[in-house]
Amino acid sequence: MGCEVSNALIEYITTFVLTAFVGIEVISKVPTILHTPLMSGSNAIHGIILVGAIAIESQATGTLQMTLGFVAVVLATVNVIGGFVVTDRMLEMFKPRRSEDSTGSEVN
């Protein structure tokens, strides 16, 4: 691998450092009420490990590697799908609510 890796490595490090700055900058002004949905949404984004899981599974040799890769594909898919769906459900609750509950408040 030696030399060709080092070129790619520079590219990876550049990507990593710049992305880290963007990641911090992009959420610097978020209201408290959105902390949890934001956490949950970003949780879904790291589900991109599914890309890695599929790649690794397609290169796997032998039963053990294939089994580990398969488990990784399942777990990563749960992360992606569950992450985005649960975030959507959460944000559904943040809809502006009308004060529609007149039946309840007329009790006394």
Add this chain to the structure above:
Amino acid sequence: MSTYLIATTGLTLSQGIRLAYLVAAILFILGLKQLSSPKSARKGNWTAAIGMAIALGASLTDLHPSTIKVVLILVGVIVGTAAGWFSARKVAMTAIPQMVAAFNGVGGGAAALVSIDEYMRVVGGSPAIVSIVTVVFSVVVGSVSFAGSVIAFLKLQEVMSGTPITYPGQRLINASLIVVILAAAVYLVGIHASVPILAAMLVVSVVLGLAFVLPIGGADMPVVISMLNAFTGIAVAASGFAIGNTGLIVGGTLVGASGTLLTKMMSDSMGRNLGNVLFAAVGKVIPGAGTQTDESGEVKSYRSGTAEDIGVLLAYSKKVIIVPGYGLAVAQAQHVARELASTLEKRGVEVTYAIHPVAGRMPGHMNVLLAEADVPYDQLKEMEAVNDDFQFTDVVLVVGANDVVNPAARESKDSPIYGMPILNADRAKNIVFLKRSMRPGFAGIDNQLMYDPKTIMLFGDAKESLTKLVAAVKAG
């Protein structure tokens, strides 16, 4: 499509894939940006999801796996989709925080598995030092995140007690685990390649993840989950380095960086120092009932009452404020709380709910739980709207909340929660705490209000206590 792309643009396939990752990265960043504002948040989630679909679709074009592997991948994706979709859709609103923990944990586990698989694949050749370092890093951080999320899930799901679990030598054990992991890392990177040692390292990292989150109280779990979320992001980025995939590096780093900042913002908004959240529970021992010994060795006494006494007190009040907290959500007691409120209203008592900004398990959570229990929206009062009413209130009923009414946040500069905005429950004529025990809700923060002469403790599960109060008010 990929051949078409190559034919028309002159791009190679791998260049096309990398451009697709760039598009995905842009959509992730836009999605996070939109998620930071209430108006666009829901759209932001789908923006990020589209980015994910593009990244996944692009990466699929470059695979040439054998039929058996295609089947395995498809089966894996179908099983994972079904499990993820079903659990995310069917889970109760109250259980959403632990679902986030679970989805985070599986991501961390996947990152560790991808890296260990990559290691097994390349170990026969002479892998570059960078890929060994990143493999090792990803396996350790991913496993810690996985195991920590499992504990967070079990605590929030109440399978395991939400109170901090401490045992002698906790710090020593954690330190030894870290030393073992570091030693194994040095061996793998500097001395000799070995799959069994990497596997053993994974096991030790899982133990570390368990041991690390065990002593943290249930109420601090949102902060912990946010931190583990950042961990998983970093583990995914490390996997990206190991397998040479910029998509993973970008996605993982975005989450790692924003998640770290978010963790800090979350603990700040709860008035908590992150260091305290993570390490404060260690070595804290709570003596038995009746009296409590504080840090200075002073013995303090508190008053506990029966549901009957408190029921009478409530029934003959003019104005009652209910302060719902974490314990109410845990006990699923919002419906009984509503029943108590309407029973009191029938007797002519004015009842309102005071909602602290971080009440419940996550911001905005309490409003949703109470709305689900049909609590009239106009009875829910935000902190600023209600804080001047407490001095005219006969009874404040604190249901499973603690720190949000702790006067130390206002008065005691030494307190870890000093400066956190609180509800002025201490200004009411009577304060009733519905709590399981005298144990502090957050690790190690005592609440002086519980020892106030105006305060009565009613011990027990919030739901059972409220049910008894309803009966007592009806009888009174």
